[in-house]
Amino acid sequence: MEKRQLLYEGKAKKVFATDDPTLLIVEYKDDATAFNGVKKGTIEGKGVINNRMSNYLMRYLERSDIPTHFVRELSERETLVKKVTIIPLEVIVRNIAAGSFSQRYGVEEGTVFSSPTVEFSYKNDALGDPLLNTDGALALDLADQVELALIRQYALRINQGLRKFWRDCGVTLVDFKLEFGRLRDGTIVLADEISPDTCRLWDTATREKLDKDRFRRDLGGVEDAYREILRRMESHDA
Numbered sequence: 001m002e003k004r005q006l007l008y009e010g011k012a013k014k015v016f017a018t019d020d021p022t023l024l025i026v027e028y029k030d031d032a033t034a035f036n037g038v039k040k041g042t043i044e045g046k047g048v049i050n051n052r053m054s055n056y057l058m059r060y061l062e063r064s065d066i067p068t069h070f071v072r073e074l075s076e077r078e079t080l081v082k083k084v085t086i087i088p089l090e091v092i093v094r095n096i097a098a099g100s101f102s103q104r105y106g107v108e109e110g111t112v113f114s115s116p117t118v119e120f121s122y123k124n125d126a127l128g129d130p131l132l133n134t135d136g137a138l139a140l141d142l143a144d145q146v147e148l149a150l151i152r153q154y155a156l157r158i159n160q161g162l163r164k165f166w167r168d169c170g171v172t173l174v175d176f177k178l179e180f181g182r183l184r185d186g187t188i189v190l191a192d193e194i195s196p197d198t199c200r201l202w203d204t205a206t207r208e209k210l211d212k213d214r215f216r217r218d219l220g221g222v223e224d225a226y227r228e229i230l231r232r233m234e235s236h237d238a
């Protein structure tokens, strides 16, 4: 499958057309941004790691009947995916308080929830991805009731699957962001990526952060953390 025209260049990936109108090629970059693009940098090797991790985890989720956009890994940084119309919602699942949740509600980072939370943000960089409830999503016509219920159900099932996966690797899944899209026939599938850019992952034993918070918060050892989380992932089936 050949890359055709560049359709979109985002903060972390480039998206290319292919000869097949139903398929796209995603190329992962080493560019990193935080705080809605205010902080910029490079994390060497990140694109390779995120590509491999996202594909591995999507294949894992497919095995528990979560439909995803994944088709085939083409190279270290490139993956063939099903083209979807992205539903402009950032679906955030949390097991433990951190980041914006801790700030917004004054809850200490690390506070464990009795059950997971699902939050929606309106995916709109110009507005800074504001929080949104299901009524807001309906009012903005981002999705209908049935789709929102399905997205929530998928998000919780993905959380169950990923928590178990990472537990087996000695890693605690704190929170993560998902994006869903519609195929041409309206089927909703998981799209975008699942990676240390979009998840908070803590070493269960030491509570060391093995994710993008090392970049956001200038904690150092960013590349090492990405390499370590990949190593843990690849130890899963070993």
Ligand code: ADP
Pocket: 008, 009, 010, 011, 012, 013, 014, 015, 024, 069, 081, 082, 083, 084, 085, 086, 179, 181, 191, 192, 193
């Ligand atoms: P951003 O747009 O936030 O800067 P990226 O750099 O990751 O993010 O760009 C990738 C873009 O591709 C995102 O806008 C994402 O919503 C979109 N996308 C991800 N998967 C698919 C897909 N299967 N079909 C169409 N668009 C997709």
Ligand code: UDP
Pocket: 090, 092, 098, 099, 100, 101, 129, 175, 176, 177, 197, 198, 199, 200, 212
């Ligand atoms: N997240 C993301 N993209 C975003 C916002 C959040 O991937 O645009 C992820 C982030 O990596 C974390 C989770 O979603 O794993 C929850 O993020 P939070 O709302 O705490 O926001 P942040 O602290 O990044 O502002």
